Amino acid sequence: MAIIAGVIVRVLHVVSNAHGEQLDWHSFVGTFIAVPVILLALATIHLASYPLHQWVWRAPAFALVESAVESILSLALIAAGRERWGTGRAVFGDWPAMAATTFLTRFGMICVFALVLGGVAQFVRRREIHAERKKGHHPGGVERRSGD
Numbered sequence: 089m090a091i092i093a094g095v096i097v098r099v100l101h102v103v104s105n106a107h108g109e110q111l112d113w114h115s116f117v118g119t120f121i122a123v124p125v126i127l128l129a130l131a132t133i134h135l136a137s138y139p140l141h142q143w144v145w146r147a148p149a150f151a152l153v154e155s156a157v158e159s160i161l162s163l164a165l166i167a168a169g170r171e172r173w174g175t176g177r178a179v180f181g182d183w184p185a186m187a188a189t190t191f192l193t194r195f196g197m198i199c200v201f202a203l204v205l206g207g208v209a210q211f212v213r214r215r216e217i218h219a220e221r222k223k224g225h226h227p228g229g230v231e232r233r234s235g236d
Contacts, residue, residue, distance in 0.1 A: 089134040090150045094157025097127050101158075102165060105172045113126035127154070127194065128201050140206055147202035151195040158194070 101125055131150055135143050163183055165171035171178040173186060 089130055090153035091157050093127055093130040093150075094154045095161065096130070097123055097154070098158045098161040098165070098236065101147040102170060102172075124197060127197065131198050131201065132205065135202060135205070140209060143202050143206050147199050148195065153189075154198070155187075155191040155194040158190050159183075162186055162190070 101119065104117065104119055104122065127212070131154075132149055135146060138146055162171055162178075163180075166178050166180055166183060169177060171186075173179075173182045178186060
């Protein structure tokens with residue numbers, strides 16, 4: 089899932105920034121809305137397949153793989169002359185800074201999001217368990233009778 093996320097996010101980044109040197113609404117929407125939404129949606133899909141206690145290492149691993157894929161694609165796009173850095177075309181000397189920026193932003197975004205999402209999931213889970221106990225239901229789905 090992280091590999092897919094890396095490819096989609098880098099392609100979306102290139103498409104949203106392909107309109108020249110001026111910042112327009114395509115660039116803004118692509119960079120600050122679409123990229124984070126798609127990235128965090130794919131991270132959520134990935135993390136949802138695992139128990140909450142495994143998110144401690146799975147979220148950072150996802151971020152690492154995703155940013156590595158993005159950085160490798162960025163290097164290929166620089167070679168093709170299609171990658172932008174700021175208002176101009178990126179060159180190979182820009183790549184280390186671009187890769188570091190990609191890693192730091194993606195790592196921070198995914199890890200903070202996973203922390204918040206995990207907190208919400210744990211809160212909802214505990215609330216549901218408490219509500220079930222309050223109703224007198226056994227957690228396994230068997231109702232308790234007052235005479236038992």
